[in-house]
Amino acid sequence: MNRLTRLMFAAAAVALSAGAAAAQTTVKWLHIEVNPQQVKIWEEVARAFEAKNPGVKVEMQFLENEAYKAKAPTLLQSKDRPHIIYSWAGGVLQSQVEAGVIEDITEPMKGYVDTLTPAAVDAFKVNGRNYGIPIAMSQVGFMYNKELMAKAGVDPSKIKTWDDFLGAVKTIKAAGITPIIAGGADKWPLHFYWTMLAVRVGGKAGIEQAMKGENGGFESDVYVKSGELYKQLVDLQPFQNGFLGAKNPQAVGAFGDGKGAMILAISSFYHTQKALAADKVGLTDDKVGWFEFPQVPGGKGDANDTLGGITGWLVTKGSPKEAVEFLKFFVSKDVQSRLAAGNYIIPVSKGAEEGIVSPFMKNIAANLAKSKYHQNFYDQALGPNVGRVINDASAEIAGGSMTPKQAAKAVNDAWKQGN
Amino acid sequence: MVATALRSRRTDGQLPALLLFLPPALLLFTIFVVMPVGEAAWYSLFNWNGFGRPTNWIGLRNYFSVFETRAFGLALRNNGLIIVVSLLVQLPLALTLAIMLAEKFRGSVFLRMLFFMPYVLAEIATGLIFSFVYDGDYGLLAAIYRAFGAEAPHLLASADTSMAAVLVVVVWKYFGFHMMLFIAALQGMDRNLIEAARIDGATRVQQLRFVVIPLLYPTIRLSVFFAVVGSLQLFDLVMPLTRGGPADSSQTMVSFLYTHGVMRMRVGYGSAIGVILFVICVTVAFTYKRWFMRDE
16 A cells, blocks of 8 residues: 555545544533633533533633623624523523523423522523523622731621621721722622612612612612712722722732731632632631621611622523533532532532532521522623623712712613613 | 726726726725724614614614713823823934934944833733732832832822823833834935034034924824824723723723723614714824825
C-alpha cells in the first residue's frame, strides 16, 4: 500500500467517525458560574448523565454575567442557540417567553416539580405554565464580622428594628471602625437597602399594588418611605471611603479582609468573601455571623418575609428532549444534595437541604423555609430596564444626587414606559 | 442622455475600471455601513427590547426621552470637555515635546518611545491600571498622599472628580500619538527654511513662532481632527475606570449608549442614541473637513 492510499484510508476513517459523532445528540448548556469548584461538580454531573444515557453529549458553554445579559436576546433568536440557559426568572423570563424562544416544559415536568420548593417553582411560571426549573435560592441579610462587632461593643442579636440598626452603625463608627462595606460601583448591592426596606414597609401587597400602578405605583408611600429610611442610613456615612467606586468583588473581598464590620449580603457571599479575600481564607466560620434585616415598626411586611435570588435553568425552543431529561437529572435529590453538601447553594429540591453542613447555610435554609413571601431581586423581577433604573436610583440616593422622592419617580416613570 | 453621460469627460476611458471595481466596494459599503445605519434608524422608532420583531411603534418618543435624560446632557458635556482638554492641554504638551525630541540627541529615540508607549497599550488595560493607581486605599496615588501624611481621596468614586480623573488618563494615553504626528511632520520639514530664518537673525522663539508652527498647521489640524473624533468614540477607557458613574458623571456618548441602551435591552432607545451620535459625528467630520482641511 503506498503512502497516498494509506492517507486516503485515514481520511475516510476520520470522515466516518465524524459522521458517527454527529449522529449523537448534543445538549448545549450555557452557564455563567465562575466558582471553579461548583463548575467542577456540574461537570461531573454532566459526565454522570452521559454515562447513563449513551449517545447523549452535554456540552458546557460559559459566558460572563454581564456579557450573557447583553448577548441573550441575539443569542436566543439565532439558530445555534444553546438548549439550556441560565435565568433569574422575573421580567427577563417574561419577555423571553413572550418572544416565543423558551420551551413550555409543563408536560414533561409534571409530577416532577412537586419535589421542588413551591415558591421557587412559581417564580418560573408564566401564565400558569412552567418555563424553567429552579436550582437555587438565596437570601439577603446582614453578614457581620464577630471580632469587629465585639470590639465596638455591639451585640448583633439585639438589632431588631431599623432604629436599633442605625444606633449600632453610630456606635461602630464612634469606635473608629468602618460600619458597612458596599460595592457601590455595581449599584445592585445598594439597591438591596431600598428594596429590602420596601419589603419590610410594604410587604407583598406593596409591590403587587405598585406593579398594577395603584396608589401611585412605585411613587407610592411604600417606596418613598423606604427611600427615606435608606437615606437616614446614608446620612450617617456608614460606608467605607470611596464605596461608590468599589465593585462588588472588591467590597466582598474587603469584608473578608476584615476591613469593615458589616455587609448587606446575599447568602452566597459566605463563600465569595473567602475566595475574594487577600489571603484566600477570609473570615472563617467562627468569625462570621448573620442577622436578619431589621424590622420597620408599623411596616406591613411579615417579620419572616425574605428578599433574595431565585435562579434556574430554562430550555430553549426546539431543543432535543434530552435537554429536559438532563434538567430532571440535575435537580434530582442526589445531585442537589451534593451541591448543598459543598455549601454552595440552598437547594430547591425538598429534603436536599439536609445535606447542608455549615450552620451558616442551615440557618439561611431555615429562614427561606419559614418565609411566606420571598421577593425575587427587584432588578431581576422588574426586568432589565426598570431593574437598572432601580439600581441607578439606589446609588444616586447613596451619593446624594437624588432625593428618595426623585428616585421613586424615576423608577415609576421607567415602569410606566415598560421594558 | 445616458450615452452622453457615459461619454462625458469624467468617465472617459475609466468606465471599464469603474464597472469592475465600484460594485464590490459599493456592495460591501452598503451591507456593512449603510444597512446597519438604516436599520438602527428604523429601530429607533420603536419601543423594543430586542426580542421578536419590533411592533410597538412610538414615533420620535425615544428621541425625546433621550434628550430628557440627564445622562445625555452629562455625556455631551463630557465629550465637550475631552475636546477642550485635548486642545488646551494635550496638543500644546505634544507639540512642545515633539519640538524638543525631533532633534537628534542621545536618548531622544528612547524618550520618544517612552512617551509613545501609553498609546500602544490597550485601552482596557490602561483603564484597569489606572483604576488601581486611583484606588484610595492601595493605589499609587494613595501612597503619594500618605507620604505627605494626608488621606487620599477616592477620585473615581465621587461625581465631582471622576471625569477629571478620566481626563488625566485620556491625556496620558494619547499625547504620545499626537507627539509622533508632530515629530513626523517636523522631520519632513524643509530645513532650509529654518536655516534661512536663522541667517536672517530670527531667534529660536521667532523661528518657532513664524516658521515652524505655521508649517505645522496641516498636522495640527489633523491632530485636532483625531482628538475630536477620538472624543466622540471614547468608551473602552471609561468602562474599566468608572463605567460612566458615579451618577452618570463620567458618561461619554458611547458609554451612555451602552449603559442605557444595550445593558437595559432597550434596543429602540439605544438606537436613537446611536442615530444622534451618528448625526453628531457626520456633522463634525464634514464641517471640519470643509472649514479647516480644505487644502488637503
